[in-house]
Amino acid sequence: AQSVTQLDSHVSVSEGTPVLLRCNYSSSYSPSLFWYVQHPNKGLQLLLKYTSAATLVKGINGFEAEFKKSETSFHLTKPSAHMSDAAEYFCVVFSFQKLVFGTGTRLLVSP
Amino acid sequence: NAGVTQTPKFQVLKTGQSMTLQCAQDMNHEYMSWYRQDPGMGLRLIHYSVGAGITDQGEVPNGYNVSRSTTEDFPLRLLSAAPSQTSVYFCASKSRESSYNSPLHFGNGTRLTVT
Numbered sequence: 646a647q648s649v650t651q652l653d654s655h656v657s658v659s660e661g662t663p664v665l666l667r668c669n670y671s672s673s674y675s676p677s678l679f680w681y682v683q684h685p686n687k688g689l690q691l692l693l694k695y696t697s698a699a700t701l702v703k704g705i706n707g708f709e710a711e712f713k714k715s716e717t718s719f720h721l722t723k724p725s726a727h728m729s730d731a732a733e734y735f736c737v738v739f740s741f742q743k744l745v746f747g748t749g750t751r752l753l754v755s756p
Numbered sequence: 757n758a759g760v761t762q763t764p765k766f767q768v769l770k771t772g773q774s775m776t777l778q779c780a781q782d783m784n785h786e787y788m789s790w791y792r793q794d795p796g797m798g799l800r801l802i803h804y805s806v807g808a809g810i811t812d813q814g815e816v817p818n819g820y821n822v823s824r825s826t827t828e829d830f831p832l833r834l835l836s837a838a839p840s841q842t843s844v845y846f847c848a849s850k851s852r853e854s855s856y857n858s859p860l861h862f863g864n865g866t867r868l869t870v871t
Contacts, residue, residue, distance in 0.1 A: 688865055744801070746798040
């Protein structure tokens, strides 16, 4: 079965500094991977998705992620954090008609 | 479009009571699903449906029933509520076209407390 591991439960950054949220996956074949964001008291929103077209995927709000097969990673990055980026982020893999969610990383952004 | 609508937003139940969480979508999506979200555990799939009349179990189906009589609606029933079912529940839907990479659309969640 495919799975994802989010390596940090919390990440703290200052506004204007880079963001790195780490995700590793396990898969026996080429996976479909996603990043979702959840703002407080809201449902989840798709940030970006990887489906084997390009290894560098650009998403909404300036986020991007790079698929690295050799490292089985799909880390999420943003060059400059904004206060509005404070939220919980989920790495997700598609497996057998089901989406399997990581445990989430809470991003804290300080002024 | 309203997207995915969940009702109620909040609910408090006593142990042993039953209730139904409602989910409706107006995007003509074939695929609908229910997740529960618990701290430190991400989202776990309860039940899902790939079309009207078709349902299947997810990762944590015990204590929950679903049915799918129409494309639009996918209610989740708690038969006899237990404190372990205290959680935030999300309904999500997506189109089956290119189903492996089409994104899920989420409702805003139902926060359930069982005392």
